[in-house]
Amino acid sequence: MQTRLVTATAWVTTLAATLAPVPAHATTPAHPPTGEHGWVTSTLRHMSLEQKVGQLFSTYVYGGDATEPTAADRAANLAAFGVETPAEVIQRYHLGGVCYFSWSHNLDSPRQIATLSNGLQRAALGDGAKGRVPLLISTDQEQGTVLRMPSPAAQFPGAMALGAARSTRDARTAADITGRELRAVGIRQPYAPIADVNVNAGNPVIGVRSFGADPRLVADLTAAQVTGFQDDARLTAVAKHFPGHGDTATDSHTGLPVINHSRAEWDRIDAPPFRRAISAGVESIMTAHIVVPALDPSGDPATLSPTILTGVLRGELGFRGVIVTDALNMAGVRAKYGDERVPVLALKAGADQLLMPPDLALARDAVLRAVATGELTERRIDESVRRILGMKYRQGLAHSPLVDVERAVRTVGAPEHLAAVARVTDPTLTAVRNDAGVLPLPRADRSVLVTGWDSAAFTPVATVAAGFTTRGARATARPATLPSDAVIAATATQAAEHDLTVVLVNKAWDTTVTDPRATQQRLVAALLATGKPVVVVAVRDPYDIAYLPGVTTYLATYSYTRAAMDALVRALHGELSPSGRLPVTIPTAEGTGSVLYPYGHGLSW
Numbered sequence: 001m002q003t004r005l006v007t008a009t010a011w012v013t014t015l016a017a018t019l020a021p022v023p024a025h026a027t028t029p030a031h032p033p034t035g036e037h038g039w040v041t042s043t044l045r046h047m048s049l050e051q052k053v054g055q056l057f058s059t060y061v062y063g064g065d066a067t068e069p070t071a072a073d074r075a076a077n078l079a080a081f082g083v084e085t086p087a088e089v090i091q092r093y094h095l096g097g098v099c100y101f102s103w104s105h106n107l108d109s110p111r112q113i114a115t116l117s118n119g120l121q122r123a124a125l126g127d128g129a130k131g132r133v134p135l136l137i138s139t140d141q142e143q144g145t146v147l148r149m150p151s152p153a154a155q156f157p158g159a160m161a162l163g164a165a166r167s168t169r170d171a172r173t174a175a176d177i178t179g180r181e182l183r184a185v186g187i188r189q190p191y192a193p194i195a196d197v198n199v200n201a202g203n204p205v206i207g208v209r210s211f212g213a214d215p216r217l218v219a220d221l222t223a224a225q226v227t228g229f230q231d232d233a234r235l236t237a238v239a240k241h242f243p244g245h246g247d248t249a250t251d252s253h254t255g256l257p258v259i260n261h262s263r264a265e266w267d268r269i270d271a272p273p274f275r276r277a278i279s280a281g282v283e284s285i286m287t288a289h290i291v292v293p294a295l296d297p298s299g300d301p302a303t304l305s306p307t308i309l310t311g312v313l314r315g316e317l318g319f320r321g322v323i324v325t326d327a328l329n330m331a332g333v334r335a336k337y338g339d340e341r342v343p344v345l346a347l348k349a350g351a352d353q354l355l356m357p358p359d360l361a362l363a364r365d366a367v368l369r370a371v372a373t374g375e376l377t378e379r380r381i382d383e384s385v386r387r388i389l390g391m392k393y394r395q396g397l398a399h400s401p402l403v404d405v406e407r408a409v410r411t412v413g414a415p416e417h418l419a420a421v422a423r424v425t426d427p428t429l430t431a432v433r434n435d436a437g438v439l440p441l442p443r444a445d446r447s448v449l450v451t452g453w454d455s456a457a458f459t460p461v462a463t464v465a466a467g468f469t470t471r472g473a474r475a476t477a478r479p480a481t482l483p484s485d486a487v488i489a490a491t492a493t494q495a496a497e498h499d500l501t502v503v504l505v506n507k508a509w510d511t512t513v514t515d516p517r518a519t520q521q522r523l524v525a526a527l528l529a530t531g532k533p534v535v536v537v538a539v540r541d542p543y544d545i546a547y548l549p550g551v552t553t554y555l556a557t558y559s560y561t562r563a564a565m566d567a568l569v570r571a572l573h574g575e576l577s578p579s580g581r582l583p584v585t586i587p588t589a590e591g592t593g594s595v596l597y598p599y600g601h602g603l604s605w
Helices: 008-018 036-045 049-055 071-081 086-093 110-125 159-165 168-184 215-232 263-279 306-316 342-349 360-373 378-394 405-411 415-428 460-469 485-496 519-528 542-547 562-572
Strands: 057-059 097-099 136-138 238-242 284-287 322-324 430-434 447-452 474-479 500-505 534-538 553-556 595-597
Touching (some): 036 378, 049 360, 049 378, 057 360, 071 086, 071 360, 086 110, 086 360, 136 378, 159 215, 159 415, 238 263, 238 306, 263 284, 306 342, 322 378, 342 378, 415 562, 447 460, 447 519, 460 500, 474 485, 485 519, 500 519, 542 595
Parallel strands (some): 238 284, 284 322
Antiparallel strands (some): 430 553
C-alpha cells in the first residue's frame, strides 16, 4: 500500500469526520472470516487510517461504567480527552486498548469490572460496521506489591517471593489462576511477568518486582509464567522491561536511567530471561525507558531506539510479537524529546502499542501528521496493526469479545483459587536471622505489640496482631507508617510494656524517596533500645536488614498480602517451617560490595 499524502486542509477534514460519535449498542461482528489471516486481512482492509492509528494506542479512562460514570469521572475524562464517558473516549479515538487502574476508578468488584469491560467492548464495536475492532483490555497484575484486582481476587506473592521458593510449578500456577480471573472480567493483557534481573540492591523501581538476581532463575520463572498466562489461562503475557531494568539507581518514572553493562554483561545478565520468554512463545514484550550505551550509544531510551527494538529485539533475538512501550507519560521517555515526537519516534524504532501518552489527542494527531508528511508510511502503520489484530484474534476477541458477568463473579476469588494462594505463598517466607533464638515462639499468654509500616488496603499490622490473638496472646496493633518523632517515642514506650514486639518495615533502606527522614530505621532502633525481644519483618525489599544495626531476628515476606502475613504468623509460632531462600544477595550498607547475606541464604526451624 502506498503512502497516503494529503493536504493539511484535507487531513483536518478527514480527521474531523472520524471524530463523529458511534452508537454503543453493537456486539460481535457477524460471520468474521475464517482463520486469523482472513480476519486480520479483512479487518485491516476496511479500516481508515484514523482507525488504524487508534489501534496503536492504549490508555486509561476514568469511570467504573462505560456510559454512566460519576460526575467526577465525567469531569476527569472531559479534561483529559475532551469527552465525558469512557465509551466516548473509545469511539472518539478508535482506541485499540484500555488499561485499568484503581485511581481511574475502573476496579471495584468482579461484577463491576466485567460489566465495564462489556460496555467498553460494545463501544469499540459500535454498530458493527466494518473496521470496528474489539479492545485489548490490560492492567498491571504482577501480584505481590503491584496488583490491581481488588479482593476477593486471588492475591499471589510477587516475583521475588516466587524466586525465594524456586518453584517453576508454583510460578506457573500463580500466572494461570491470575490469568483465569483476569480473563473472566474481560482483561486479556496482564503486563506481566517481570523479566528484569535485579542485581542492584538500590534499584528504586524494580526490586521485589523481579524474580531475583540470578539470570537463570529469572529466566526459568519468566518462562514458567509466560506458559501459565498464555497456554493455561489464554491471556497475552507481557515480558518487561526490555532490554532489562534490573541494574539502575534511577526510577524511569521520574528520570532517565543509564544501564552501564557492557555488551558481554548484557548478554550474560539481562538477555537470558527475554530469550527464554521468546522461546516460550511470549506474545508481547514491553520496552524500558532506559539508556544502554553498550547496545545503542545514541543516548536515546530503548523505547525510542531502532537499534535496540528493531536491531536487537527483532533482529538478534528473533521476536515477532507485539512490542508495547512502557507508559509514555513517564519522565524517562520524555526527557530528550517532546510529547509530540515521542509516539512517532517509538513507531520508527519498532514499537507497536503506544501506552498512555500524556496527551492522547496530541499523540494521535502527531502520528497522523507523520503519515501525511511521509515521515511514517501507512505500510509501517499496517505492520503494527497486523500484529495487534493477530494478537486480538488469538485471544478470541474476534468471535467472543464479551464476558459472562455471572461467571466472572463465580470465578474471581473462587475457593480453590484462594487455597492455591496459600499453597504458593507458604514456601516463599524467608528467615534471614534468628541469632537470639527467639523463634519459633510457643503459644503463650504473652503481651505482643505489632507495629510499623501499614497499608489501608491490606492492613498487615492488624492481620498479624489478629494472628497472635487467635493463638492466645494479648496483641495490640499500632500502625506506625513513616512515624513522627513523637510517635516513635510513644511506640517505644508502649513496646517496653510488652513481652515481644513485631515491627514491619517497607523499603527502610530508601532514605532518598520512600523514607527521607529514616523514620523506620529510627523506629527499629528505639524498639531495640527497650531491651525487649524485637522481631523485624521486611514486607517488601529484603535489603532492609543492612540498614538496621542490632537486629537479631529478621524475616522477609517480600509483600504484605493477607496470605503472606498469615504465613508469617504461622512461621513465628513454628506451625510453618520457613523454606524460602534469598533470591538476591544482600550487601552491606557501606556500598563497598561486601556481602552481608549471600544468594541462597535461608534458615529453617
